[in-house]
Amino acid sequence: MVSSADTSRANSLPETTYFTKPPVDGEFVQVDKIAWQPMPEPFAHGGICWKLLHVSPELGSWTAYFKCPAGSHFSAHIHIGPGEYLLTKGKMEVRGGIENGGETAYELGYGYEPSSARHDHTYFPIDSEFYMSFVGPLHWIHEDGSTVAVTGWKELQDVWLQQTGIAA
Numbered sequence: 001m002v003s004s005a006d007t008s009r010a011n012s013l014p015e016t017t018y019f020t021k022p023p024v025d026g027e028f029v030q031v032d033k034i035a036w037q038p039m040p041e042p043f044a045h046g047g048i049c050w051k052l053l054h055v056s057p058e059l060g061s062w063t064a065y066f067k068c069p070a071g072s073h074f075s076a077h078i079h080i081g082p083g084e085y086l087l088t089k090g091k092m093e094v095r096g097g098i099e100n101g102g103e104t105a106y107e108l109g110y111g112y113e114p115s116s117a118r119h120d121h122t123y124f125p126i127d128s129e130f131y132m133s134f135v136g137p138l139h140w141i142h143e144d145g146s147t148v149a150v151t152g153w154k155e156l157q158d159v160w161l162q163q164t165g166i167a168a
């Protein structure tokens with residue numbers, strides 16, 4: 001039962017605003033029509049290139065396609081949120097590869113990496129390509145675990161816009 005005291009308190013509170021949001025627009029990217037951009041150091045070594053396909057400011061997720069020449073590798077990083085990948089070409093050693101307790105993906109391979117996955121050694125012994133969708137940022141680290149940088153959808157979008165000349 002609602003007392004008159006409850007009613008008068010409710011009346012004194014600011015009005016609650018509820019938002020009705022429209023669905024987000026769909027997107028399409030013709031991947032082979034956009035140019036590869038170099039994945040900047042200190043995040044990657046050996047000529048890794050990328051194409052940023054999508055960012056979601058609301059979810060904090062982002063999606064990219066990577067081209068990794070034989071002998072290339074990513075710097076050490078931790079996935080703040082989970083990620084899913086599809087290796088469309090070549091071979092990728094994740095977490096040191098299967099010989100070191102990690103994973104070795106061969107074309108055509110799918111993998112799921114959970115939140116907090118630490119990737120000290122992501123290496124490509126042969127020319128490779130993979131698609132990956134990330135939730136949340138990557139935390140790039142030194143060997144001792146200290147921070148090099150944290151890159152989320154916003155930072156990566158800024159880099160992409162700069163590289164492609166879309167940014168003013």
Ligand SMILES: [Fe+2]
Nearest residue numbers: 077079119122
């Ligand atoms: Fe990773």
